[in-house]
Amino acid sequence: MDLDQWISKVKDGQHLLEDELQLLCEYVKEILIEESNVQPVNSPVTVCGDIHGQFHDLMKLFETGGHVPETNYIFMGDFVDRGYNSLEVFTILLLLKARYPANITLLRGNHESRQLTQDLVGLVYWLWLLDIGILQTAVSIVNLIWNGGKEREVGKQSEVEVYGFYDECQRKYGNANAWRYCTDVFDYLTLSAIIDGTVLCVHGGLSPDIRTIDQIRVVDRNCEIPHEGPFCDLMWSDPEDIETWAVSPRGAGWLFGSRVTSEFNHVNNLDLVCRAHQLVQEGLKYMFQDKGLVTVWSAPNYCYRCGNVASILSFNENMEREVKFFTETENNQMRGPRTGVPYFL
Template structure:
């Protein structure tokens, strides 16, 4: 592998050859299988939310937060579907993971790769078919999803996870014991980490998503206290860039896809943990390429 050449190739808007993509995916799986369900990360590091296939906006994110390897990153959010360049987004993230290893983290997201109709609706399968002429590229990429770690923890005090908390998980050690080399189940603690959302309530409530739970201020406060955390950092929900919740601000949602679905008009953000774990938020708007794209063929209210 010539990772630098491949990175330049993808940044220039080209695709890897099919056999190159397969080699890359197999190599990244070898790296990921050695990582913990709660991967430790040292500050300084920059945390990012959902990207959703918006490749040009991802390039602007790197301009805003700093280019790798000068800046370390954790990407908590969905990489593919809805945007028109999911393949490019995922490929560049895998290339950076292969190149930087521990300095670049891409925890598990809520992608349900097993449901064919889901992926037809939201785009990644069709995009791979269109750009490679077959489903092999889609299969190589989605196989990697089963190896992604479940979360990351920054300096032992900030837990980064895609969705949220679970009534079956009280300690971080319980997350470490989950078997993750599989498709995301439809219920249980693994599912909850990917699908749950915070809500202005005290404890737990049924989620309208049909997976995961709604969890409130007391749940979050108790989880942070038990695990000696300052913050739960997550993605998964569209917000205007960044949103703290609860009285003690013990949880924050980071969203990194500006003008989501090319029609929502939102700003995006990244959250940096710098010296002494001080926090620095950087906001950015969509690129001109994003602004010129049309929205999806049909309204997709799912994440909205």
């Protein structure tokens, strides 16, 4: 494998050959299998939130925070779905992991899932996130089926479309093999990382079944994300302005509050929980009076329509924090295919 050549190839907008991608995935799986469910990471390091297939914005993220290996990174999952270029995003991150394994840590997000990357669950979740009404949801699902899996924005005159990872791999390779190779890697991604023993990074949030970090260490992660239980909760839970626990409207994971978070941090000698998973218009948001939890969002103008800024959170060697903000690139909407199929209602 000529990793440097492959990195240049993908940065130039080309795809790896199918057998090259397969070789890369097998190689990275051998690296990931050695990582702990709570992977220790030393400062300095930069923490990133959701990317969601926005490849050009990922390149801008590296311009903002520094390139690997000069800058160390933790990516907190949700690399795929929504954007036009999930394949390129996941491929370049795998290449960087293969080339610089000690300088980049890849966590699993709820979208690193076979189910969410290929069926309507992901679409319904996206619509809920954007607070689109039930009628529009129904119209959009019908439109999705009519368009053969390509979701066109409801109520918009623009032709922006939001894609799932499975559909994208089918279009770019002509078959689902690339999707299978990548989703096999999903099962090897670690669940969390801990920076200098004091900052826990996880995609979603906490679980009522997990009181100590040691309980995360013994979760069996080499599988599809379950529909319930601690593994599911780490991927799906959200903080909320409550004290303890509440049922999540997502249908997976939990809502957890200030007391839960402060107790978890106290028991585990943590200063902070870093997570992603929720769109933040301002790019970064601390929660609770003690600011014991922060949401980092790294996909600017999410879905090419939300108008949000993005951020990354850097920790220096003294664990002092610096937030770096960035906005979308002008290239984002240049790579998406167009379809002439009209709305179906």
